[in-house]
Amino acid sequence: MTKIEVVLTNEAGLHARPAAQFVQKAAGFSSKVTIHSGGKTADAKSILAIMGLGLGKGSKIELIADGPDEGECLAALRALVEGNFSEG
């Protein structure tokens, strides 16, 4: 199990489009991935669960991955978040 912390710096936060990108990225790995923020937890492969967290810009989130490709998976998600979901 691996854990990282990232801050959402993109304008939209984890709303529809970035959330879709996030889920599609996470779904590419076999590890189980969860998002933790403000005492709530969501399956990182569920867009409905993620949007349900209502994470806006500046939110700090913890990502926990568990599985054979957990390292790569978290690295890919970190790159996506820190690259601001290549908003544009």
Next chain:
Amino acid sequence: MEEILRGTGVVPGIGIATVKVLSNDLTNDLKQYEAGTPAQEASRLAEAIQVASAELVQMKAAAQTNGQQKQADIMDAHYTMINDPELAAAMAAKIEQGIVAPQAALASADEFAALFDAMPDPYLRERAADVRDVGRRLVRLLVGAGQIQYGVEAVVLCAQEIEPSLAAGMPEDQVRGIILGQGSTTSHTIIIAKSRAIPAVTGLGDAVTRIVDGMLAVVDGHAGQVILNPTPEHLADYQEKAAAEAARMRQDSEVAALAAVTKNGTKVQLAANISSPADMTAARAQGAEGVGLFRSEFLFLGRDVPPNEEEQFAAYKAAAEQCGQHLCVIRTMDIGGDKPLSYLTISKEENPFLGCRAIRISLKRPELFITQLKAILRAGAYGSVAIMLPMIISAAEIIAARQYVEQAKTELTQEGKVFGASVPIGIMIETPAAAITARELAGECDFFSIGTNDLVQYTLAVDRGNSAVSSLYSHFHPAVLRLIDGVVKAGHEHKIWVGMCGEMAGDPLAAPLLVAMGFDELSMSAPAIPRVKEVIRRFSDEQIRQVLVEALALNDADDIRSLLRDFGQN
């Protein structure tokens, strides 16, 4: 009998056609649904999810091909929702309890939508509609209801709300207008209507229930009203307006699609002057290739505190994104004592146009300047942007400004914010000093843009707003033409591009001269673009070179104007 319903016009334009009322009611279809065993229901649902996913992928690709990125994003979000594991789990649980697949889809989507409904963020609340739409898409596939059936006749669609999945399939040339009961201006259906320029009026509330199939309706998106069963006079009136609108749009869009080239193929970039990202819609409709002047003043005026970095960043980013691959030139604040602002504390000046304004304020108030530079640099990560400094009279000012740009970059790096690493820095040439020393200034910056309004006023010492002398004001004055010609040459000697963003750039009479001088870019208010482009396309390089030589040999502004008028009538 004629009836006028008032709402909010959200997409301008006039649409006239018979009404097609869309019912969101699937009750009948659900009643007729033949239930299978839970195993059969589960497999029907799986199949529906597959078909829906394929539809969404196809619609997303079609939207992307048409350059409708927002719609493509909506389809992408719906695709992800329809394949959501939690939604799947909720539906599977219901089917196991013996609920039929369409009811399971409807109920599960409703459960998630209810969560969104309860959210404080208005954007997320709107997403409830997306989740419900995803559920209903599945239901329509399961019960075989499918998409809206369009006949051969044009229609005005009317509904309490139109689901995006239905709106996305609207044939552009057949849907002439949209009437909605609900009042959202940001729903995906409205976004789709905007991108296709389908006139729309929303917020009619329960009045929509009075509208029935086959009524003749005029949707007036300008006035935000719907005229049902119009009187013959009103109808004729609106038909005339609609025809004029269509003719103008056709004409402009024909020109908009053409390149601004001479008969020999010499190309000039025609860009737009804007004051806010909202101006981009008109700019693009007129075929603007990027923005040559984003007047950032609008962000600063009419308020008690300066706009913060985030606010500025959002505006610059929005404009840059809408420029696509073209450049968005953002001019740093150009304000002076003529428009006093409490937070600028400029003391009263005898002569604000020769006083503390524009770059002079920016260099004295680094905190304001650096905030603006940071916002522009950050926007550079989302598109192609450039910084333009106003009112420059010396190389020292450019060097000082560059140091602040470096400081802004350092701060952004420390703050971990992404920004465009290679944002060009150019200057406005709007003082005689800058025009005359253009060779020296060219070594310190990446581009020139001539601001003719100030350059003419400072060169001729004429205040255009003063009616006693305004007849002396002319951008065809030989002094102005020679200065401009010299600036283009100086810029090109130093291999930097030279543009113009004053009113002269949008003057069709001036266009042949400017192209002959070798301007790389002309930036003007969007409505001026089609006319200027038409003029440029009419002449060969030889013809415009000839008229430039003749014009530069004349000594009087009026003579030059007459020469150009005669030339333009060739």
